[in-house]
Amino acid sequence: MVELKVGDRRVLGRGDFPAFFAALRDAGYDVIGPTIHDGAIVYDRLTRVEDLPIGWTDRQGPGKYRLERRGDQALFGYNVGPFTWKKFLYPPRERLWTAYRDGDAFSIEPEPVDGPPLAFLGMRACELAGVRVTDRVFQGGPVADPGYSARRSRLLRIAVECGEAGANCFCVSMGTGPGVGADVDLVLTEILEPGPHRFLLRVGSPAGAEVLARVPLTPAEPTDGQIAEAIVERTAGSMGRTMNTEGIRDLLRNNLEHPRWDNVAKRCLACTNCTMVCPTCFCSTQEEVPDLDVSKVERWRRWDSCFNLAFTELHGSSVRKSGLSRYRQWLTHKLGTWNDQFGSSGCVGCGRCITWCPVGIDLTEEVAAIRKSPGATAAAATKGGSP
Amino acid sequence: MPVHKPRVAVWKFASCDGCQLTMLDCEDALLAIADKVEIANFREASSAVVEGPYDLSLVEGSVTTPEDVRRVKEVRAESRVLVTIGACATAGGIQALRNFADVDEYRRLVYAQPQYIETLATSTPIADHVPVDFELRGCPISKAQLLEVISAYLTNRAPNVPNESVCIECKRRGNVCVLVAHGTPCLGPVTQAGCGAICPAFHRGCYGCFGPQGSPNVPSMLKELGELGMAPLPMYRVFRTFNAMAPAFRSAADSAVSEEDAP
Numbered sequence: 149m150v151e152l153k154v155g156d157r158r159v160l161g162r163g164d165f166p167a168f169f170a171a172l173r174d175a176g177y178d179v180i181g182p183t184i185h186d187g188a189i190v191y192d193r194l195t196r197v198e199d200l201p202i203g204w205t206d207r208q209g210p211g212k213y214r215l216e217r218r219g220d221q222a223l224f225g226y227n228v229g230p231f232t233w234k235k236f237l238y239p240p241r242e243r244l245w246t247a248y249r250d251g252d253a254f255s256i257e258p259e260p261v262d263g264p265p266l267a268f269l270g271m272r273a274c275e276l277a278g279v280r281v282t283d284r285v286f287q288g289g290p291v292a293d294p295g296y297s298a299r300r301s302r303l304l305r306i307a308v309e310c311g312e313a314g315a316n317c318f319c320v321s322m323g324t325g326p327g328v329g330a331d332v333d334l335v336l337t338e339i340l341e342p343g344p345h346r347f348l349l350r351v352g353s354p355a356g357a358e359v360l361a362r363v364p365l366t367p368a369e370p371t372d373g374q375i376a377e378a379i380v381e382r383t384a385g386s387m388g389r390t391m392n393t394e395g396i397r398d399l400l401r402n403n404l405e406h407p408r409w410d411n412v413a414k415r416c417l418a419c420t421n422c423t424m425v426c427p428t429c430f431c432s433t434q435e436e437v438p439d440l441d442v443s444k445v446e447r448w449r450r451w452d453s454c455f456n457l458a459f460t461e462l463h464g465s466s467v468r469k470s471g472l473s474r475y476r477q478w479l480t481h482k483l484g485t486w487n488d489q490f491g492s493s494g495c496v497g498c499g500r501c502i503t504w505c506p507v508g509i510d511l512t513e514e515v516a517a518i519r520k521s522p523g524a525t526a527a528a529a530t531k532g533g534s535p
Numbered sequence: 536m537p538v539h540k541p542r543v544a545v546w547k548f549a550s551c552d553g554c555q556l557t558m559l560d561c562e563d564a565l566l567a568i569a570d571k572v573e574i575a576n577f578r579e580a581s582s583a584v585v586e587g588p589y590d591l592s593l594v595e596g597s598v599t600t601p602e603d604v605r606r607v608k609e610v611r612a613e614s615r616v617l618v619t620i621g622a623c624a625t626a627g628g629i630q631a632l633r634n635f636a637d638v639d640e641y642r643r644l645v646y647a648q649p650q651y652i653e654t655l656a657t658s659t660p661i662a663d664h665v666p667v668d669f670e671l672r673g674c675p676i677s678k679a680q681l682l683e684v685i686s687a688y689l690t691n692r693a694p695n696v697p698n699e700s701v702c703i704e705c706k707r708r709g710n711v712c713v714l715v716a717h718g719t720p721c722l723g724p725v726t727q728a729g730c731g732a733i734c735p736a737f738h739r740g741c742y743g744c745f746g747p748q749g750s751p752n753v754p755s756m757l758k759e760l761g762e763l764g765m766a767p768l769p770m771y772r773v774f775r776t777f778n779a780m781a782p783a784f785r786s787a788a789d790s791a792v793s794e795e796d797a798p
Binding site: 185186187191211212230231232235240241330388409414415416417418420421424425437438439440441442450451452453456457458468475495503504506507 | 552567568571637683686687689690695697698699700702703706707708712714715716718721723724726738748749750751752754756758759794
């Protein structure tokens, strides 16, 4: 068998997909991928190909998500669900260390960060971009987060190019998809027709090539490449939403007193759902959990959100008391000041915050409303933003 | 910290005892607590009563009788720290529905000898009568939060009990949103976390047992419930439950129906 190199393309027949899946497990990977749970496609540990949402798709709208049967047996015929891969790299609750008291002294035991290597099967282009963002957040600074870094170093990223766009998708606007670039381990493009149900497979890394060593593959014909390109092009042309990102950082910065913030604050429930489903929102709070005689104290980290009143609580009161200030903080950070902090936008265009907002607040609409009448309260803005 | 073992007392006012049972339900953790403290008064667990003063009083139930008004002041006077536990003690409980009705009429209808019933026209939270150091929400309270509060006061630190929404618990737990994915009316966005998002985990909407979250947006929630097909009367009723007297939920019920349509 010829050894595969980065950039090689092969065809994987649908009938051989179980062999590919088995190869991942044989290589020691814990395979995480899409599966149906409680009426949605979520990411969870998969044990067999049948765990995938075969023949299902999702219909999304602002504040709305429903599963629907497809007319075919596509393995990846849906868009994105309520959960992101972030929960496997950056768990919702994580013990960071444990301290033990010994008389007047104490010792700290770091949390072990070992675990099985993970294979994320079915990452979308926007989600790969999301992981690039969280890589910068957790590993880009002077001190890398040990848990995140350990899990990330054991990660195999298997992407699937989207065969269709969802109603809340806008990856084209954010420059993150739907085509998958080079920073990945393996890329699949699912071809349902013409010809037999198959996948065009592209090797993105040596680790990706390694798992394919014993998987039956056939050479890719030029037409396979053309079909895959056409699929991605069609998806790119049918984005459910668009966002004009030109000068967006300054647009938001110069409109901190725009009346639209008040309008959105009236609708915003401050429930945190947008931040929980966002692939890049990373805020957490840390808490000490002592036992009753404080002989042992555990330090835990759990997901927090800038929409929580307590998020900015200092000496007994919150800095951002109003819903307005919290929504504005979130959006101006995500689309604007994130660039100053991490060198990219914090938004990857997946549309989850639109779908999973119970009242369907759509950030693309909010930005468009501000762009339509910038400087609506320019006089007030010169005084600077109130908290 | 006192030199003697901290003395903990549990008091009951108008309530179903469910929150005290939550404490008994702590099992192993309760034994560990019992080892660290002197349980001075806990009628649900033991008939032995130790005289005050108490280092920590846990108060269950609401104030519904003239006797309660007197007794709650006594409990406060004997307690270094007073923590109220559960929806009755923190918001008046389900029995606070009397606050919106005519208690005399109830008394005449329910009791054969109404002259023997001595009751107030209202059910009110403990904090309406005496200063309260901390209010633990829930109907019933959560075991984990109760242990956290006890442990916090025994070690002289602030309890870590977030006032965030139930939604954040759903997402941390891995629940799929019943409102967005199933179209089920759910009070999670306006309700305080603490229960672990139990109802949504079983495909039910949140009933608001833990009362309003830190910054509830009631008008937006009502609009959304209406869009999910909930009629004004059910919307009114869903906020008139265990936390009916919590200001945000009270105003939610009041806004759900017009005054003449209110039952």
